[in-house]
Amino acid sequence: MSSINDPHGRVGYVFEELFMWHAPWPGLSEHTQPFAPWESPETKRRFHGLLAATGLLDKLQIVRARRATQAELELNHGRAYIESIQEKSLLPNGGDAGDWAQFSQGAYE
Structure with missing residues (x-):
């Protein structure tokens, strides 16, 4: 096959x-008990x-x-989305990539 x-x-x-x-x-969030x-x-x-x-x-x-190149990322994601992930990746608690896809600080790198 x-x-x-x-x-x-x-x-x-x-x-x-x-x-x-x-x-x-x-x-x-800061108001959610860690689990x-x-x-x-x-x-x-x-x-x-x-x-x-x-x-x-x-x-x-x-x-x-x-490491994926910027061009490779843009094959599946818009530039604004990629930049949003980069920015959220700098935050102490990371962020949400959408649909509850949580990621931690530094995840973009």
């Missing part, structure tokens, strides 16, 4: 430890570990992460 982008049917897999170093669900997030880096580490333990990781095409 081949995919549209890869005639060999390989599946790309991107995983970097740095992806785990984020603060999901920063404080929603333990239901999303955590450990679930992603566990998934990665299971891929390795079962041998499935060896069947995937490992893709190294890299």
Whole structure:
């Protein structure tokens, strides 16, 4: 079975430890009691570990992460949206990218 982008049917897999170093669900507001997030880096580490333990990781095409260029971001997002994310990323509690997609300070970088 081949995919549209890869005639060999390989599946790309991107995983970097740095992806785990984020603060999901920063404080929603100064008037909201902090809570333990239901999303955590450990679930992603566990998934990665299971891929390795079962041998499935060896069947995937490992893709190294890299910083997206401005032009690449603009393929899917308008310039105003990108600038909004950049600005919110500087705030102590980060921001909301829309549809409750919360991100922490420094997330843009």
